[in-house]
Amino acid sequence: MTKKPGLSMYWASSCGGCEIALVNINEKILEVIDKFDFMFCPCLLDTKKKDIEALPDKSIEITLFNGAVRTEENAEMANLLRKKSKILIAFGSCSNDGCIPGLSNLYSAKDHFDTIYLNNPTVSNPGGIVPQRETEVPEGTLHLPEFYDTVRTLSQVVDVEYFIPGCPPESNQIWDVINSVIEGVKLPPKGSVIGAGTSTVCDECEKIKEDKKIDRFYRTYEIIPDTKKCLLEQGIICMGIATRAGCGSLCPKVNMPCSGCYGAPDGVLDQGAKMIAALGSILNLEGDLTEEEITGHTNKIMDSIPDYAGTFYKFSLAGSILKNSVRK
Template sequence: MSAKPKIAVYWTGSCGGCDVSFLEVGEAIVEILSRVEVVFWPALVDVKRSDLEAMPPGSIDYALINGVIRTEENREMAEILREKSKYIVAYGACAHLGGVPSLADLWGKEEIFRAVFGEGFRPGPPPGVDGEARLPDLSEKAVPLEEVVRVDYAVPGCPPPAPLISRFFTALFSGEMPDPPYVFANVKALCEECPRERHDDRRIERIVRPHEIVPDPNKCLLEQGLICMGPVTRGGCNALCPVAGMPCTGCLGPTPEAGDPGAAMLSALASLVRFEDEGEEYFAREDEVLERLADPLGTFYMYAFGKFRRRS
């Protein structure tokens, strides 16, 4: 590739962690930044919406958008970036799947305002501002990027882990980008790359939460009763959390085989929770274990509710 690829990085409904995550690659960031031309990146350079609007359509090669689509302004910016860019990359779990913020859709917009700002709150002009200025209104739903514009690639994660950021830029610089749509993470489950020992005939007789036990450093976390989303989640992070003793929470999104991560993990748990034998005499004990699962929805859909909700 002769000319440097032009990239844009933008945040919508985001915590800012995705913008910082580029530093995860360490010194490689120096090389990455020297091989691209940053034309728009509000967190890094002084550019305004009007600068973006002045760019010719298709003039940006890759626009990496992180964050959920939460406000009208988010949607407008996504639409402008779509027009100005050859490829749109959903960067991070929020843009990819809705992320944690999409769990807010369990409640309506009005309920969210009430819970956060109290009774009687009305969105209006920010204090001390005259004239027509107003804050962008909250959308009814917090949706993944693909619900508002066509998305070509995803670099998943909360935030994307270093190996996947590298995978994306390596492909970009080699000039051998896969055909869209493509997710820069493994098709196989995280368990495939997890170094912890697991047994084929595993079953679990208890469910515990991370603060309740000090897990054995070598054994599968699920076998120890921690709800690890590894079996239904894409690999690619080198099992970052399980290696550190924390169960996977599913930020890279479900494997294509798992599909709906909640349904898949619910099935997996229903298979795993059993005692030395099965039958009517075990029903009460099985239920006692299953009842210990706190917040199934938040556990199964921590990052993917936006994409996989069937209702709210």
């Protein structure tokens, strides 16, 4: 019997949703186990880090790495799995673009510790104790991995072969990728996004799209949208226009705006910046307006968006061209 190719999955700074998305392929997981030696997945299996360390380099065929790199431990595991894997796949939005953990880049590590351990109404910490990398106890020295000042994406830390986007990636897309490996389909060039489309969510959205001129934006609770029409045209910020296709337009289908979890489409460098450029193009500024009136009107429209980073960069702040240069 020939040896089955190895498959591993690891979670770094993540929520566990990616693992759930994997097992959501349901009974097909049996086929995965049949074709692969599923050797490492802390969420599902009992193998340990030392088992991986003991493997020869490049002995794992595919590693699905989800989660962003927040701590020294995340980086250590990223490096280890890089070394041991032939194909390292950034799996899910956190490892692709930083996702929700990436939004913490608006604050420094110290800001976080201050908020979490010191200046928090539900915390009583009279000694002002915050996590230390090394703590002396009678038994010796305790070590904690470093909590980095910024969250990084996987490819900002190690070399990555492929990217599967989504928060989480859709199970059918995951299966398509695994199945194509099983069937021996030729792999795309290194650096490609797989398990997703190349265009945008609008391609998969069946709502009627017309010319767009927006007078104001609504938060979802402020409006009952016409369910047949494009949500963006109705003033709801739907990120679908600047988000990679692949999810099957899940959120717009149920009349919730896309929040952008599949990241930027092919050809777009920065999802948030692109979205803002697109919105700037469809604001209704027609009529006899002076320069001041245009500024005033634009500011008024923009003021109706309470959280720019959380709206435009909800999933992509760490991976954006802003990278880690913006702090609140």
